[in-house]
Structure formats: C-alpha cells, structure tokens
Amino acid sequence: MTEVVGIDTSVLIGLLDPKDVWHGPAVALKEAFQKRQVKVAMFDCVLAEAISTMARRIHEQPRTADLDHLLARISADDLREDILWVLPDVPVLYDDIVELVRSSNGELNFNDALIVLSCRHRDIPFIASFDRDFDSVPGLRRLAKPDDLS
16 A cells, blocks of 8 residues: 655745755655655645745745746646645534644644644545644654654
C-alpha cells in the first residue's frame, strides 16, 4: 500500500518559493517522498492559504516581479493532479472543525482543523508541516524532515 502524506502550507510555500526560509527543508522532504514513492495529497484549503500568504509576502517585501512565476508554479498541471477538494466538506464538518479549534485551545486554526478532519476521513496518517500545531493531534504524525519517514 502506498503511503499518503498531506501537505501543509508551510511546506508548500517552501517548495514553491526559493526565497522562503523553509525552502531547503521542504525540498529535502519532497526528495525523501519521491525516493520512498510517497503519494502527496494537497488540500485545496492549503493551496488557497499558500496563494494568499505568498501574495501578501511578495507585496510586502516587495518582490512583485516574483509573483507571476510563483503563481505559474502553483497552477502547474502536475501540482493540480494532487489536489484534494475538501472545502466542499466544510458545511458538513463545520461543527467538528469549530469543536477541534476549541478543544485545542486555539492551537489549531480553522484551516488546520479542516486538514486534520480531512486526513481522518481519508485515512491519511501523515502531515508534512513545519508547524508544531499538529504535534498534539492523535492519529496524525507530523513529518518535518526526511528522517521522520522512518
């Protein structure tokens, strides 16, 4: 059975933006996933958050010349085939999302709670993330470096 790993915003931005602080570690994770033939599942909410975050950073830094290149990379066909469309699940999962935010004392935000529940509903046991927010989630193991795959 192929291992499936959900990808979080911090890793996605690190992969897409060579100037991001997490670029090196994100590339190392991607290479480890390819070597182990791990399937990457990218959630639409992560994609939306990544586009919003990169656009804001690029505007503030200012690096507007980089925007078209990064948007082209995030819109590439090979990236699109890995998208899991979970936002349509929000009306059904809304109460559970809010309860997960509440029970985590706000450690998990709305998107993170949606990611957690989407992983649970799809039997995805791993999340690639540099955010420690996921460390306290039972049944979901955070991968932040290649050695975490062992």
